[in-house]
Amino acid sequence: DQQVKQNSPSLSVQEGRISILNCDYTNSMFDYFLWYKKYPAEGPTFLISISSIKDKNEDGRFTVFLNKSAKHLSLHIVPSQPGDSAVYFCAASRDYNNNDMRFGAGTRLTVKP
Amino acid sequence: ETGVTQSPTHLIKTRGQQVTLRCSSQSGHNTVSWYQQALGQGPQFIFQYYREEENGRGNFPPRFSGLQFPNYSSELNVNALELDDSALYLCASSLAAQGTPETQYFGPGTRLLVL
Numbered sequence: 001d002q003q004v005k006q007n008s009p010s011l012s013v014q015e016g017r018i019s020i021l022n023c024d025y026t027n028s029m030f031d032y033f034l035w036y037k038k039y040p041a042e043g044p045t046f047l048i049s050i051s052s053i054k055d056k057n058e059d060g061r062f063t064v065f066l067n068k069s070a071k072h073l074s075l076h077i078v079p080s081q082p083g084d085s086a087v088y089f090c091a092a093s094r095d096y097n098n099n100d101m102r103f104g105a106g107t108r109l110t111v112k113p
Numbered sequence: 114e115t116g117v118t119q120s121p122t123h124l125i126k127t128r129g130q131q132v133t134l135r136c137s138s139q140s141g142h143n144t145v146s147w148y149q150q151a152l153g154q155g156p157q158f159i160f161q162y163y164r165e166e167e168n169g170r171g172n173f174p175p176r177f178s179g180l181q182f183p184n185y186s187s188e189l190n191v192n193a194l195e196l197d198d199s200a201l202y203l204c205a206s207s208l209a210a211q212g213t214p215e216t217q218y219f220g221p222g223t224r225l226l227v228l
Binding site: 004006009036041042043044045046089091100101102103104105106 | 115117146148153154155156157158161169171203205216217218219220221222
């Protein structure tokens with residue numbers, strides 16, 4: 001059962017422009033949402049998170065927006081840089097202990113110079 | 114560099130065999146989770162160990178089992194391998210007391226191919 005969905009397998013943007021990656025979820029019990037970034041031959045690394053009590057969290061060039069009523073979150077990267085090229089995974093958890101964290105299938109972002 | 118290592122990096126087995134994958138967690142991390150990432154998919158939660166006891170399990174059959182040791186290392190064992198077990202296996206360690214999922218650190222994974 002795919003409780004977390006990333007419907008765009010790939011996204012290509014020009015350097016300096018905004019990248020918007022989208023994620024939808026079906027389980028209303030999810031309480032915590034995360035974005036991970038993965039380079040080839042490396043494990044996913046944590047990028048940014050948001051709890052269900054907030055609708056926005058910002059960290060430098062990265063902002064995550066959460067729309068609970070739509071069960072939708074998005075990651076905005078602005079300005080995009082070539083080093084941002086990677087696979088981005090959206091993940092959701094029902095508790096803070098990472099137990100049974102659910103991941104989307106990922107979106108491959110390519111930022112062109 | 115997350116401080117989490119996994120061995121081996123690649124492995125080829127045949128159907129029906131057994132395999133053991135190893136993970137060395139960050140020092141002091143008392144929680145380890147294992148994930149299976151099939152090609153083109155996101156990681157799927159297999160199970161989590163906390164202080165050497167299983168602390169949650171995803172939708173995987175009993176032939177997937179694990180161990181966690183006091184020295185912050187852990188193992189994932191898979192018996193009676195099937196072709197669909199071919200995937201990247203990721204371990205992730207965290208310190209449960211810190212209480213937030215972003216404190217989970219992933220290793221680079223072991224790529225298993227079952228022929």
